[in-house]
Amino acid sequence: MSTATPVRTSTMAQALNAALRDAMREDRSVHVLGEDVGALGGVFRITDGLTAEFGRDRCLDTPLAEAGILGTAIGMAMYGLRPVVEMQFDAFAYPAMEQLVSHVAKMRNRTAGKLPLPITIRIPYGGGIGGVEHHSDSSEAYYAQTPGLHVVTPATVGDAYGLLRASIASDDPVVFLEPKRLYWGKDSLDPAAPVEPIGRAVLRRTGSSAVLITYGPSLPVCLEAAEAAKAEGWDLAVLDLRTLVPFDDETVCRVVRSLGRAVVVHEASGFGGTGAEIAARVTERCFHHLAAPVLRVTGFDIPYPPPMLEHHHLPGVDRILDAVARLQWED
Amino acid sequence: MTVLDHRHHTSVPGWRPGATAPRTDPAPLLPDASPVRVLGTPALEKYDPALLRELYRRLVVGRRYNQQATVLTKQGRLAVYPASTGQEACQVAAAMVLGAGDWLFPSYRDTLAVVSRGVDPLEALTLLRGNAHTGYDPRATRTAPLCTPLATQAPHAVGLAHAARLSAEPVVALAMLGDGGTSEGDFHEALNFAAVLQAPVVFLVQNNGYAISVPLTQQSAAPSLAHKAVGYGMPGRLVDGNDAPAVHAVLGEAVERARCGGGPTLVEALTYRLEAHTNADDATRYREDEEVAAWREHDPVLLMERHLRGAGLLDDLLVRQASEEAEALAARMRAEFHSDAELDPMSLFAHVYAEPTPQLREQAAQLAAELAAELAAEAEVQH
Structure with a gap:
């Protein structure tokens, strides 16, 4: 992983940012899209600097409509891209539920493997940050109950990097749940460490x-x-x-x-x-x-x-x- | 000065509503004042006779396809068939305006468009036969799976067209929708995204007057569905959806405009579903016989035959050839669907993930054991 960031102390937010950046550097098919992911770098700054480095087509500020964002990502994946969608908050992802359940989770199955959808859907989730209502939901059971999705949730800085890389590399759709109250926790990050596979406790x-x-x-x-x-x-x-x-x-x-x-x-x-x-x-x-x-x-x-x-x-x-x-x- | 005291402001910021000029002049986006028609107008003379005959041939074969599929539901050979009988002009024109590299995003009523696009007629019916969700290879045929949740395929068309534009490939996506689908949020989001991204996509709304039983007046208060385009900043077009050359021309223009970087278009085609919503529906509960009879006089297949014969572009030989082709297809459908398809229950676990999870491997083993036990029990009985 020659392009990867060197070992350093990092917050989880920075580790996620590094994972996106490294994935985008290594694979031109990786595209980020979501609300405020461009100039602002996302409300949690996870996409900070990506538009500056890769251009607005690769890190796209979309209109404010979650079903439209995920539906558009599906079409992009059908064409061969590897979209990473940012949902701004857990409870803001619900408008995209139909696209997620009826299409993202099922497309591989309903096309007998002909149209896999390698989409990563990043969702900051959980409470403990003093957020007012609709900003603190733990929605993992909805996703885990839907066959066809992988559901991944890191708890450490190292896993935030490694599991996001693994999720983006996965040929299956991944709901990537980011524990937002751990975004600012620091630890040492070695991006060159072997990437942990999805599915191992x-x-x-x-x-x-x-x-x-x-x-x-x-x-x-x-x-x-x-x-x-x-x-x-x-x-x-x-x-x-x-x-x-x-x-x-x-x-x-x-x-x-x-x-x-x-x-x-x-x-x-x-x-x-x-x-x-x-x-x-x-x-x-x-x-x-x-x-x-x-x-x-x-x-x-x-x-x-x-x-x-x-x-x-x-x-x-x-x-x-x-x-x-x-x-x-x-x- | 209090916050509410505006006396000292000599100018106000330009973003306030009405303070800025429209970003796009809405006039050119407005739909046609009346539906575009070609049949029965002097415009017909400008059309290539070969194109008109090809449209006619496809209409005749398409009508027979719809009829035979409907019969197959009555025989229990198809689980369900939402017929496009009466909408064949939209179906075949949508397929014909697309090139080999373009993508079609059909809804569940658009099987005929899928067939007209070149997908095997029997593979196109796999979903409705009930033996698999999709019978054709979407990537090889550039045809998305038939989409049941209304309008949810529209944003997929936008995303695919957007990705194609980013790669500088001249690919256009065409999404097929109904009048009911225009009420869905996904319709709105797809059109808004398409216009903002200037994606090369065409939205074809086949307005057949009813969303199952609910008439358009209870679906929308817009002047026309095509007018909705203006609010998104794209052109709207209104066309007689039973006039095949007109639909072909309007869609063709929209596709080429998209291909040349002109962005998306919304096309509303006025048509009518001559059959019920599906074989399980009873259309007499919500519409009058007189209405249906009036539309039978405006049948897209009859219109085409009448006007092409009138223009001397169609003779008995061509009519007979089309009819024979249609009958041959119907016979093939009857023969194929007469027997039950061979299905492998173990395929249930094949394409849930790229690799089966440990849990799915366990469940597959369970099903395999059940199947083996069934076989053993049958062998026991025969013994």
């Missing part, structure tokens, strides 16, 4: 008592909870899923079988959420290894609350530790 912390299974914005919360759990005598592992579809049953089940206790943690509402799917899958596959039911710690089943109240909604360290305490340790 990773153990962020080893432990001997139980595992917290999580992804995206909840990873730092889980790591904090694991640290705090030491005082209670629990040695918690933390598993970062990184990809919701395809789901890494193999890694998840290996860890759960070895520990026998698991809690799934995510911001999105619990009912019908990805946590329910994960708990069911783990129970179906690891029942005889489980010492306790798989528990879920999630957002409440309410519309996303106003910013002054969101901390009551978001899973925090205490709520996670309460769940860990209910893992039937007395047995």
Whole structure:
């Protein structure tokens, strides 16, 4: 990857920007389009400088219409381009739902493989940034429930770069969910590191008592909870899923079988959420290894609350530790 | 000075509504005052007789195709068929104005346009037969899959045309829509994107008067659907959709304008669906017999035959040749659809992703085991 940016300290936002830039440098078919992605560089500056370097045709400010943006990207992909679409916020992506569900997810299938759509749809998601309503949704379950889409969500600076590169390179459509409250977190970034494939979970912390299974914005919360759990005598592992579809049953089940206790943690509402799917899958596959039911710690089943109240909604360290305490340790 | 005190402002910024001149003079964008017609006008003499005969031939074959497909639904051989009977002039003209490198984006009622474009007539019916979603190769035929969700293929046409323009290839995309589809948000977004990007795309709205049962008066209050073009900054054209040479001419102009960098055009073709919405519909519930009878007098196939014969451009031999070709196609459709297609259940998992996920491999194994068990049970019974 000769064009790649050298190793440096980077925010997640800068890592995503570097991934877009490197992908566009290496492959002329990669085009970025969305609202305010040009001169402004996106409201989160993820596309900063791309129009200046590649021109407005390669990083295109579109009219303000999400179905039109994604529908146009579909046609561009049909012609052989590799579009990367930016949706400005999670809840602003909903007008594009029909294009996503009826066309992006199905085009390969309904044309017997003749028209694959290598489109990456970047969506800043989740809360915790003090946003007013419609700026903090966790919409991953909608996408994960739609066959034909990959659903990827990085939680670290390195994964933000590597998984975005992998998503753009994928010949399948990828919904790339960016945990917006982690945009400004810093870490070392080595763009030359091998790109992680889509679909592999990773153990962020080893432990001997139980595992917290999580992804995206909840990873730092889980790591904090694991640290705090030491005082209670629990040695918690933390598993970062990184990809919701395809789901890494193999890694998840290996860890759960070895520990026998698991809690799934995510911001999105619990009912019908990805946590329910994960708990069911783990129970179906690891029942005889489980010492306790798989528990879920999630957002409440309410519309996303106003910013002054969101901390009551978001899973925090205490709520996670309460769940860990209910893992039937007395047995 | 308070914020609300404007007395000291000698000038106001130019962006305020009405403060700037229109960016585009709307007058040239306005649609034709009355629908463009060629048949029965002196304009017919200017047309190449070979083109007119080819239009006639395609209309006759297309009408028979529509009739035979409708019959096949009654025999249970097609799951459903939204006939374009009565709209054949739009269907064949749309196909004929496109070059081999251009792209067609049809809706579910546009199977005949797909066939007229050169796709195998039986492959074009695969979706409606129910054995696969698309029976032809969209890339090889430059024909997008038949699109069921209304107007959602319109932005695809824009994106493809935009990509082609970026690569400096003289490709035009033509999207086919209905009057009902113009109410959809995707129609609006597609036209707006097309105009802003100056994409080489043509939108053909076949206004057949009804969106299933709802008449146009309850669909739109616009002076005409073609007038909608003006609001986007592209020309609108209004044409008699049952006058095949007129549709061919108007679409042809729009396609060439797009190809030469002139941007998009919206064409409204006034036509009528002589059959019900589909074989499952009952059109007598929402429209009068007198209305249908009036449109039967303005049938695109009859109009063409009458006027070409009147101009001495069509004789009994050509009529018979077209009829024989049409019957041969109908016979082929009956023969092919008489037998059930061989379908492989395992193909369900073949094209969900480039590579099946581990979960899909598990589910495929499950289905394979079920199929094997069925076979074993059948063998047991026979034994």
